[in-house]
Structure formats: structure tokens, C-alpha cells
Amino acid sequence: HAKENGRNTYCFFEPAMNTRAVLRQSTEASLRLALARQEFVLHYQPKIDLASGTVVGVEALVRWQHPQRGLLAPAEFVPIAEECGLILPLGRWVLRQACWQAQDWHLAGWPPMTMAVNASPLEFGASDFVEHLRSTLAETGLAPGRLEIELTEGVLMRDASVSGGVLQAVAELGVKLAIDDFGTGYSSLSYLSQFPIHTLKIDQSFVSQIGASAADATIVSAVIGMGKSLRKRVIAEGVETAAQCAFLRHHDCDEGQGFLFGRPMTADAIALLLRAGPRPCELL
Ligand code: C2E
Ligand code: MG
Ligand code: MG
Numbered sequence: 382h383a384k385e386n387g388r389n390t391y392c393f394f395e396p397a398m399n400t401r402a403v404l405r406q407s408t409e410a411s412l413r414l415a416l417a418r419q420e421f422v423l424h425y426q427p428k429i430d431l432a433s434g435t436v437v438g439v440e441a442l443v444r445w446q447h448p449q450r451g452l453l454a455p456a457e458f459v460p461i462a463e464e465c466g467l468i469l470p471l472g473r474w475v476l477r478q479a480c481w482q483a484q485d486w487h488l489a490g491w492p493p494m495t496m497a498v499n500a501s502p503l504e505f506g507a508s509d510f511v512e513h514l515r516s517t518l519a520e521t522g523l524a525p526g527r528l529e530i531e532l533t534e535g536v537l538m539r540d541a542s543v544s545g546g547v548l549q550a551v552a553e554l555g556v557k558l559a560i561d562d563f564g565t566g567y568s569s570l571s572y573l574s575q576f577p578i579h580t581l582k583i584d585q586s587f588v589s590q591i592g593a594s595a596a597d598a599t600i601v602s603a604v605i606g607m608g609k610s611l612r613k614r615v616i617a618e619g620v621e622t623a624a625q626c627a628f629l630r631h632h633d634c635d636e637g638q639g640f641l642f643g644r645p646m647t648a649d650a651i652a653l654l655l656r657a658g659p660r661p662c663e664l665l
């Protein structure tokens with residue numbers, strides 16, 4: 382009943398648990414403070430059309446510019462933010478920031494690009510998720526078709542009837558939906574025909590093994606084939622080598638994302654990349 386007794390009762394736990402609880406509590410408190418102080422930043426990773434080498438979109442990836450610890454990756458704070466619910470205000474900030482940035486690039490005259498934003502199951506499950514999408518698009522002026530929400534299969538597992546309704550509502554707004562880390566979840570494939578999914582993102586664990594494991598290479602080409610037959614757009618994540626890129630092109634994968642094309646970078650660096658023009662895969 383530590384909770385009922387207030388915040389100072391964690392000392393009754395085991396020492397190891399005590400340490401963990403204290404650490405978690407202090408991280409939670411500093412996350413809250415970080416939101417107020419606006420210490421979060423977005424980096425953007427380019428998505429490349431594999432046929433032409435053009436940047437056709439970016440994925441927004443959140444970082445925490447920590448005053449003492451430096452730039453922190455999502456793995457260090459997103460799970461904690463999910464546990465304590467702070468992912469909701471953080472996710473709303475990410476969406477707004479990403480939409481403003483996309484609209485900025487649009488107004489600067491760059492060719493159309495899609496802005497992809499990750500949403501965790503908790504965010505997607507929030508009752509005001511669709512309303513928040515709608516108001517953010519209205520506020521920023523971004524065309525709905527320029528926004529894509531990346532979901533993991535876990536979202537679809539929660540409650541198919543509820544998530545189905547939300548997916549439908551998002552699609553009706555004109556916002557695209559992508560399944561992130563495709564092939565690593567536990568959901569059935571039936572949702573691909575049931576729900577308005579626009580894009581499949583093949584998980585990097587398969588992509589990274591293209592040259593090393595014949596089985597993984599087969600999975601990649603099979604997912605591309607299935608995605609195309611279902612009229613989905615297919616993107617490979619975690620593309621690191623020219624050989625992987627060549628394989629993906631050979632199998633008609635639409636897009637690639639990975640260190641080969643560019644790491645997640647600042648908005649200014651993306652503008653420089655756009656200025657440099659297309660870099661065909663075979664030249665990388
Ligand atoms: P994700 O959505 O699957 O994003 C791809 C991750 O793979 C990113 O890590 C990216 O930096 C990394 N990556 C990209 N290309 C390569 C490559 O060629 N090789 C390797 N080894 N890695 C590559 P990051 O930025 O650390 O993000 C990790 C995860 O954190 C994301 O996985 C996503 O699930 C989550 N995340 C990031 N930003 C947000 C956010 O704003 N909201 C939510 N809810 N989750 C986020
Ligand atoms: Mg993602
Ligand atoms: Mg992914």
C-alpha cells in the first residue's frame with residue numbers, strides 16, 4: 382500500500398527495488414520538468430524513393446536535450462513516459478512540432494514530402510486522439526495527406542473493434558497509416574485487408590540480414606510482394622549497405638530508410654539534403 386501512504390514509503394521495499402523506484406520517480410519528475418522547459422527536439426530521418434533516389438518523406442524521431450546528460454535517444458525515456466502517461470502530452474507536442482515543420486518545408490517550396498510520426502498504443506488509444514489530429518492539422522494548415530501515423534502491430538492487438546474505429550476515423554481525415562516494425566508483432570495478417578493501412582514498414586531486423594540469411598531475404602521479398610498485391614506502399618527500415626539497397630530495388634520495394642541514406646538529423650540538415658538533390662541508390 383505504498384501508494385496510499387504517499388511518496389516517501391518506497392524505503393519499505395527491497396533495496397534493489399528501492400533504487401529502481403527512486404530512479405524511476407526522479408526520471409518521471411525530470412520528464413515532467415523537461416516538457417515544461419521544452420527540452421525535447423525532433424530529428425528527422427529521410428525516406429528515399431528507391432527508383433529515383435528522391436527524398437519523399439521523413440520520419441520524426443524525438444530526442445531529449447538533457448541539460449546534464451546530453452542528447453538522449455527515445456529508448457532512454459519513451460518507455461518511462463509510456464508507463465507514467467507523460468507520453469500523451471509528449472506525443473501531442475511531437476505531432477504539433479512535426480506538422481509545423483512539414484508545413485514550413487511546404488511553404489518554403491520543397492516538393493511534397495510525407496511527415497511520419499510515431500504513436501504508441503497509449504496515445505492511439507486516447508479518446509481524443511482523432512480530435513487532436515484534426516485540430517493540429519487545422520492549426521498548422523498541413524494537408525492531411527502529407528501526414529502519416531506509424532503504429533506498431535501492438536496497437537491492433539488491443540481491442541480490434543475500438544482500434545478499427547479509430548483507424549477508420551484517421552483514414553477518413555485523409556491521414557495515412559503505416560504499420561511500423563512489420564513482421565515482429567503478434568497480430569494476424571487479416572487486419573491488412575480489414576483496415577485502411579497505407580504503408581508497411583519492414584522491420585530492420587529482417588533488412589539487416591538480407592545478405593547474411595537467405596530466410597530473412599525471402600521474408601523481405603515476400604513482404605514486398607504481398608504488400609504490392611494488397612496495394613500497400615512498402616518501405617524497408619534500417620537500410621545500411623548498398624547491397625541491401627540493391628536487393629530492395631531488385632524486388633521493387635518502394636522506399637528505403639536507413640543510415641545508408643541518412644541518419645536522423647536536424648531540420649536544417651534535411652533542408653541541405655533536399656538542396657543537394659536526388660542521389661540514386663547505385664551512387665551511394
Ligand atoms: P522506429 O519508429 O522503428 O524508428 C526507427 C529507429 O531505427 C530509430 O531509432 C532510428 O534512428 C533507427 N534507425 C534508422 N535507420 C537505421 C539503420 O540504418 N540502422 C540502425 N541500426 N538503426 C536505424 P530511434 O530514433 O532511437 O527511435 C527508436 C524508437 O523510439 C522508434 O522506433 C519509435 O518506436 C520510438 N520513438 C521515436 N520517436 C518517437 C515519438 O515521437 N513517439 C513515440 N511514441 N515513439 C517514438
Ligand atoms: Mg517509426
Ligand atoms: Mg520501425
Ligand code: MG
Nearest residue numbers: 562584585618
Ligand atoms: Mg524498428
